[in-house]
Amino acid sequence: MKLVRWVLGQLILAYEKIASPKGVVRDMETQALVDEKTKNFTLYQFRACPFCVKVRFALKRQSLNIEICDAKNDPTHRETLQKNGGHIKVPCLRIKSDSGNKEEWLYESDEIIRYLEQHVAKV
Numbered sequence: 001m002k003l004v005r006w007v008l009g010q011l012i013l014a015y016e017k018i019a020s021p022k023g024v025v026r027d028m029e030t031q032a033l034v035d036e037k038t039k040n041f042t043l044y045q046f047r048a049c050p051f052c053v054k055v056r057f058a059l060k061r062q063s064l065n066i067e068i069c070d071a072k073n074d075p076t077h078r079e080t081l082q083k084n085g086g087h088i089k090v091p092c093l094r095i096k097s098d099s100g101n102k103e104e105w106l107y108e109s110d111e112i113i114r115y116l117e118q119h120v121a122k123v
């Protein structure tokens, strides 16, 4: 079972390499505005999770620079996701307020992509 999972993981990563989309090119000022919007975002993910690949493709397509945390292999990130997000399920986008006082944990790949398209990619 472990071997099957490993092989599947490798296939997913190979697919990501081949199919990774091109990112939109913005002028420097516009990209800086987008970066400002995403500076408080963190994506919790597993490298070989297909739903995470889907979100990483969306980040790439929209040229969004978002911190990415490995919640599979890094115990600190895993614990943070479990404790503050509520459960271990990836992808999960942590959205912190500018003041840092409030944070939202957004689960579900489709929801994350929709949120990024609606709130961030359009400037």
Ligand SMILES: N[C@@H](CCC(=O)N[C@@H](CS)C(=O)NCC(=O)O)C(=O)O
Binding pocket: 046, 049, 050, 051, 088, 089, 090, 091, 107, 108, 109, 110
């Ligand atoms: N419907 C969810 C599915 C997410 C999902 O099933 N993620 C798996 C990894 S591929 C997960 O987090 N499983 C929990 C675990 O492995 O502990 C989405 O689209 O984000």
